[in-house]
Amino acid sequence: MIKLINAALAIVAGVGGMLALFWILNAIVERLPGRWEERLKPYVFIGPAVALVGLFLVYPAVQTVIYSFADKNSQKWVGFENYKALWNDDNFRSALLNNLLWILVVPAVSVVIGLLIAVLADRLRPTSEKVAKSVIFMPMAISFVGASTIWRFVYDTRFAEGDEQIGLLSAITTGLGFDPVSWLRLDAWNVNDFLLMAIMIWLQAGFAMVLLSAAVKGVPEDTLEAARIDGANELQIFFRVVVPQIWPTVIVVFTTVLILVMKVFDIVYVMTGGNADTDVVANIFVEELIEFGDDGRAAAVVVVLMIAVIPVMIYQVRRFRMQEAGR
Amino acid sequence: MTQAAPTVDVDPMGGEGQKPPRAQRFTLGSVVVRATVALLCLLWLVPTIGLLVSSFRSEEAVKEDGWWTVFASPLEFSQWTLDSYDSVIFDQGMGSAFLNSIVVTVPATIIPIMIAAFAAYAFTFMRFPGRDLLFILVVGLLVVPLQVAFVPLLRLFSQYELNGTFLAVWLAHAGFGMPLAIYILRNYMASLPHEIIESAAVDGASHFRTFWSLVVPMSVPALAAYAIFQFLWVWNDLLVALLFLGAGENEVVTINLRDLIGDLGQEWHLLTAGAFISMVLPLAVFFALQRYFVRGLTAGSVKG
Known part of the structure; x- marks a missing residue:
């Protein structure tokens, strides 16, 4: 009970404090002579936002780059030692490869499943469509940790003689007569990686579906009609008429999932802790930072992530400028 | 990737009354x-x-x-x-973690929206040197991985003894959510009819007044969409909570659940109840406000 009251107080204080800040700053600026008021007011409006972005994103980003060239407590410069150490670390290299695999598989499969549902459900009756889409979309509300818990009940395996399987996957495979397999340790052919990716796809396909569905429904009817009159079959219409028109959305979905995949650590962290060759770069960051307390290496891992993101960032800014030019 | 482009005037979730001859497509x-x-x-x-x-x-x-x-x-x-619920809520601390999650999530959702709304207003309706450059910076920051923040911020926070406090998490989430919030709100405000805002200025309304009595009410759909987005994001977050809040008195549901998996990984019955408690609020929000959430997603969805 006390906790609840404290919570309510904290909420009121936090929100009220912010409001008061804006009100006071604004009142001060309004008392200034006319020209100064006009000049300063925009900065009152964007000031807190810029301060937050500066303090929580820009300053740390710069500082992280600096730390990546220093030792674990940032006491002395070590040049590129952190990067060299990472490069020589088998675990990190395997994580890089795993990340590459995640990047290749998860966005593409999410787009394909999302598009499949978007197109197929569009042909169902309205109620069925709504239900089907809600089902696929629902995991979007679930946290990575929650999802991992859910999927533990799919991937669990029992080996002891006479134990019944409580994991769905093992129950199915042993039911079919196969020996029980420890799924998340099965690193041959990266099977365990793919099983972890399945969780991510399960979470993200709904997002892909929603955006692609909007795009598919936005395809003008007359373009389909024209293709039909020209004698195209449904598959041709889909690939030659629908897909080109929704392509921008496909790219949007693909890059969004891609960015998410690059930095997601929760699933690996909770499911395997990076064992059995399943580690990813974002999880190595957490390992270096918390388990090994090596800020230098953790910073270097982040710099690698940042570099990987730069192409997407450039693409993003260019797209935005084109969009603004057309506004 | 965060373009509002695909927001056609259809509900992507489907439903009654919007299916022309489509069924036969x-x-x-x-x-x-x-x-x-x-x-x-x-x-x-x-x-x-x-x-x-x-x-x-x-x-x-x-x-x-x-x-x-x-x-x-x-x-x-x-x-x-x-029994599992009883045990998880009262013996394993999921009950208090649930309250903590609310304490973390509500301010971490409301504060950035307010700050971002002011900034989005300035970016849309005010002219000042550096405006376009600053906004390009915001767009670029949309994709920057959150991880950049932690090493320096952990040190900064420990200087001010903020690690483990709610204040640290509120501030961090407000900062991390800012680019997307500004981006979504500014894109929405840019689509509002400029004449109304200009005529308010002609009538002598101050920016502060115009903002509160005109632009904020008109932007409610975008504000709601972002609010749901940020709410789910903060509630479901593990990384920020893990590094700034950690386990203990102030732990949130994701941390509690992680500990259930880690320490009591074989206590399967506890895991199930714990996971479900951690999911129930976001699922309720999701089902109740799906329409807004979908709109938020289609309006912008890159998160740092």
């Missing part, structure tokens, strides 16, 4: 269509159903055989129990 075997959709839905639902069913079973039952065995005799009410 493609005419592949409709049985195949239905079967495929049904199969995918089943695949998507089964894991969650397994969790839900398991959470109401007794400890022995959960550990002994698969959850699907209940369907042999679902009406045998003696097999259902709330």
